Amino acid sequence: RHYGGYEYPQQGGFVPPDMMQQQQPYTGQIYQPTQSYTPASAQSFYGSNFEDEPPLLEELGINFDHIWQKTLTVLHPLKVADGSIMNETDLAGPMVFCLAFGATLLLAGKIQFGYVYGISAIGCLGMFCLLNLMSVTGVSFGCVASVLGYCLLPMILLSSFAIVFSLQGMMGIILTAGIIGWCSFSASKIFISALAMEGQQLLVAYPCALLYGVFALISVF
Numbered sequence: 001r002h003y004g005g006y007e008y009p010q011q012g013g014f015v016p017p018d019m020m021q022q023q024q025p026y027t028g029q030i031y032q033p034t035q036s037y038t039p040a041s042a043q044s045f046y047g048s049n050f051e052d053e054p055p056l057l058e059e060l061g062i063n064f065d066h067i068w069q070k071t072l073t074v075l076h077p078l079k080v081a082d083g084s085i086m087n088e089t090d091l092a093g094p095m096v097f098c099l100a101f102g103a104t105l106l107l108a109g110k111i112q113f114g115y116v117y118g119i120s121a122i123g124c125l126g127m128f129c130l131l132n133l134m135s136v137t138g139v140s141f142g143c144v145a146s147v148l149g150y151c152l153l154p155m156i157l158l159s160s161f162a163i164v165f166s167l168q169g170m171m172g173i174i175l176t177a178g179i180i181g182w183c184s185f186s187a188s189k190i191f192i193s194a195l196a197m198e199g200q201q202l203l204v205a206y207p208c209a210l211l212y213g214v215f216a217l218i219s220v221f
Helices: 039-052 064-075 092-107 113-134 141-150 153-164 170-194 201-220
Strands: none
Touching: 064 092, 064 141, 064 153, 064 170, 092 113, 092 141, 092 153, 092 201, 113 141, 113 201, 141 170, 153 170, 153 201, 170 201
């Protein structure tokens, strides 16, 4: 109906003509987004990024080559340590060695997992404070934990001997002293090469020997 130039709907209500929406023909493409890229371009874009990405283990900080080189450095005390490799916060190897040390103690009838991790945490904290006071460049807590964990490997041999033989005799004391010297010498060698602390190996080896001596006491008694 039209009254005075205005259009009124049949069921009541005033609607101006400029607010009336014109009906558009149905084209059959409601809510269908337009394709703004081609699959070939997307595949080339993502494919190039995937090729440039590093491996997953490397992103997680697990490098088996570096783990093997650090293990050989610990097993061979006279081998020169590579400071660039040793100055890394690699905790994959130390965690495995701590678990192996606790497992060998368990086979010997000693459930000492809490002591192993507790002494490790306190020892790493003490060495972290000591090395930051002694060195010029400083060291991170992860690097200290990594080196001390890798040098725990000879202690696993000692706890493995304790499964079969008793270490409370004279031969056990000699073997224990040799293992403590092996661990402390390897740890101090790595620390002085990574932190450029030439001439201070004995000063670093003494607190390391105290730490590994506690682990040796757990293995013997």
